[in-house]
Amino acid sequence: MDASKERLHQDVERLTTIQPARNYRNMEALDAAADYIRSEFEQLDCEVTEQPFKVDGRTYRNIIAFFRGSHSKERVVVGAHYDVCGDQPGADDNASGVAGLLETARLLHAQKPTLQQDLELVAYCLEEPPYFASEDMGSAVHAKSLHEQQVKVKCMVCYEMIGYFSDEPNSQKFPDPQLAKHYPSTGNFIVVVGKTGQEKYTEHVRDLMRQHTSDAVHSVNLSAGFGLVGLSDHRNYWTYGIDAVMINDSSFLRNPHYHQTSDTIDTLDFDRMAAVVQGVYAAIIRL
Secondary structure, three states, X not given: OOOOHHHHHHHHHHHHOOOOOOOOOOHHHHHHHHHHHHHHHHOOOOEEEEEEEEEOOEEEEEEEEEEOOOOOOEEEEEEEEOOOOXXXXXXXXXXXXXXXXXXXXXXHHHHOOOOOOEEEEEEEOOOOOOOOOOOOOHHHHHHHHHHXXXXXXXXXXXXXXXXOOOOOOOOOOOOOHHHHOOOOOOOOEEEEEEEOXXXXXXXXXXXXXXXXXXXXXXXXXXXXXXXXXXXXXXHHHHOOOOEEEEEEOOHHHOOOOOOOOOOOHHHOOHHHHHHHHHHHHHHHOOO
């Protein structure tokens, strides 16, 4: 079984049709998204749990699927956030990432690879403002809990915006002209994004993906505060010295619908999304 564009489409459609928008104010919408993710995980051969946490008097939920490895006491974390910024459908940001997470879980269930490490798949809440870059992010809560439990985390992979591609010339923008010299100007590739100092891990994920996907895969390592390098849930694992990367279509550097009401399902390329997930799946079972 390979990654399915039909299942990815079904997941994105389900999440983007939740009303009102699944932002931090709309608890009913967030609960509907969390319940959908949990119900999809519960159909699979894994342990499903929730991690509730309180912020400003409201209880939010991380949804976790745990696949046990056979030999190692180490853990690999794969995550994606299911909340949106404002009143948008959030197809690329970040229903695409959640769909990728769910499809990764389905591939683990169907293919039953021999896992050297435990695999923990986490759907986070509260990645978006006003809680971004705070200790109230769902991923910050999760990373801290692993640290407090003294879980040995080998590495982390974050699905963040994996659905927008363009074959138009000069559709790819860059935050720095020097970067533009090293990457394509057409936005039809996926990027493994890491911070300076973790080049070996970032390039390892990139190389594993390249071996198992039809998509073009590039990697970049820059300082944590530069551009979009730290703009998702992987940042919270860096706090504890964990190698963590983001799988990203370059976000606002390519997608004109970023944080707009036009971030709709019809703007996504599900063939390429499926290829991205296929590559990530192949990478995480070999890390």
